[in-house]
Amino acid sequence: MADNKPIVLAYSGGLDTSVAISYLKEQTGKDVVAVSLDVGQGGESLETVKQRALACGAMEAYVVDAREEFASQYCMLALKANAKYEGVYPLVSAISRPLITKHLVRAAHQFDADTIAHGCTGKGNDQVRFEVSVASIDPTLKAISPIRDLSLTRDIEIQFAKDHKLPITQTEKSPFSIDQNVWGRAIETGFLEDPWNGPTKDCYTYTDDPAFPPVEDEVTIEFKQGVPVKIDGRDVTPLQAIEEMNRRAGAQGIGRIDLIEDRLVGIKSRELYEAPGAVALITAHEELENCCLEREQHRIKRDIDKRWGELVYDAQWFSPAVRSLDAFIEETQRYVSGEIRMVMHGGSAVVTGRRSDTSLYDYKLATYDSGDTFDQNASNGFIEIYGMPDKVAAARDVKFGNGIEVPDNSVE
Numbered sequence: 001m002a003d004n005k006p007i008v009l010a011y012s013g014g015l016d017t018s019v020a021i022s023y024l025k026e027q028t029g030k031d032v033v034a035v036s037l038d039v040g041q042g043g044e045s046l047e048t049v050k051q052r053a054l055a056c057g058a059m060e061a062y063v064v065d066a067r068e069e070f071a072s073q074y075c076m077l078a079l080k081a082n083a084k085y086e087g088v089y090p091l092v093s094a095i096s097r098p099l100i101t102k103h104l105v106r107a108a109h110q111f112d113a114d115t116i117a118h119g120c121t122g123k124g125n126d127q128v129r130f131e132v133s134v135a136s137i138d139p140t141l142k143a144i145s146p147i148r149d150l151s152l153t154r155d156i157e158i159q160f161a162k163d164h165k166l167p168i169t170q171t172e173k174s175p176f177s178i179d180q181n182v183w184g185r186a187i188e189t190g191f192l193e194d195p196w197n198g199p200t201k202d203c204y205t206y207t208d209d210p211a212f213p214p215v216e217d218e219v220t221i222e223f224k225q226g227v228p229v230k231i232d233g234r235d236v237t238p239l240q241a242i243e244e245m246n247r248r249a250g251a252q253g254i255g256r257i258d259l260i261e262d263r264l265v266g267i268k269s270r271e272l273y274e275a276p277g278a279v280a281l282i283t284a285h286e287e288l289e290n291c292c293l294e295r296e297q298h299r300i301k302r303d304i305d306k307r308w309g310e311l312v313y314d315a316q317w318f319s320p321a322v323r324s325l326d327a328f329i330e331e332t333q334r335y336v337s338g339e340i341r342m343v344m345h346g347g348s349a350v351v352t353g354r355r356s357d358t359s360l361y362d363y364k365l366a367t368y369d370s371g372d373t374f375d376q377n378a379s380n381g382f383i384e385i386y387g388m389p390d391k392v393a394a395a396r397d398v399k400f401g402n403g404i405e406v407p408d409n410s411v412e
């Protein structure tokens with residue numbers, strides 16, 4: 001039985017979600033409110049997207065320029081956590097879903113909706129991220145996916161768009177499934193599903209070919225408590241920092257990633273990413289942490305960073321676990337302030353200089369020249385005590401004939 005509460009749909013402006021507006025209406029008898037966010041994906045204006053949603057039958061179209069919010073409250077957390085799932089993927093899509101969900105729930109409350117819809121399939125991580133985030137913010141809301149739950153396939157979409165004279169031009173199937181925002185771009189499906197097939201030029205738009213780079217680009221990034229605040233001496237907001245580094249690191253072909261990834265749903269999938277700004281900023285941030293974090297704090301943080309990345313990848317952005325890790329990560333950033341100089345060229349960003357008033361690097365302790373304040377004699381006692389357990393255990397091994405064998409060097 002249909003009630004009069006509308007459905008709020010995460011609307012991208014593309015074919016799937018455009019068709020989904022009237023398909024959902026037809027299948028459920030409910031009105032649809034389309035919600036679209038600008039998270040720095042570029043392309044069409046929010047106004048164009050809004051007009052298409054209305055033309056496709058949406059009762060309301062709610063659009064938000066969420067670029068600053070995304071950059072400062074989502075990308076900056078990923079930067080502080082040096083987030084790289086499986087050591088490389090900077091969580092581009094994973095960090096945008098919780099923010100989009102927040103706005104979906106806000107619209108649901110505004111329009112008294114009881115259901116949230118999204119255009120994800122039943123095979124990926126994003127369906128889980130949307131729905132787990134919805135449940136974390138408002139557990140009374142239901143979730144539905146027209147593709148997954150109402151069997152909306154590509155063929156049905158195209159026929160449906162024709163039959164209903166929907167104002168959609170892009171009925172051509174793009175060779176890839178793409179998700180992009182200011183933190184980077186994810187490219188999958190099509191011929192990339194054969195993991196032996198190499199990426200072609202048309203896979204990439206954020207980066208130029210690193211094999212033919214322009215002259216090298218030296219950049220100095222100043223951080224304050226883990227957040228970039230100046231580039232080459234000019235003040236920048238988090239959004240401006242990411243955009244400028246996307247442009248400059250992108251021109252050098254930095255941040256191209258090609259991997260077989262373990263999805264939350266248990267499938268291994270072939271993914272391409274390009275995230276020039278994210279990769280360059282994380283490289284600089286990591287080096288500043290090398291200077292400013294105390295050794296044990298730093299070792300623990302590397303483990304925490306890895307867990308943070310896995311949990312955020314696994315749809316846990318709003319979970320108690322991530323909240324607790326956030327608190328740890330935030331605390332570690334107190335002294336992560338200073339400047340990093342990097343040379344960007346031909347696909348890599350290499351740090352060449354660092355300086356910080358809050359660095360723990362101590363020239364007087366580190367130097368091998370005169371001016372050394374480190375008492376080298378203290379190392380004798382240190383090694384004696386530090387090596388004691390090994391020495392005692394080795395004596396036992398020798399006693400029982402299990403000592404470490406040493407090659408016999410005797411001349412024949």
Ligand code: ARG
Pocket residue numbers: 091092093094125126177178179186187188261271
């Ligand atoms: N596999 C990535 C992730 O789970 C990217 C998903 C992006 N979606 C897409 N339609 N390409 O974070």
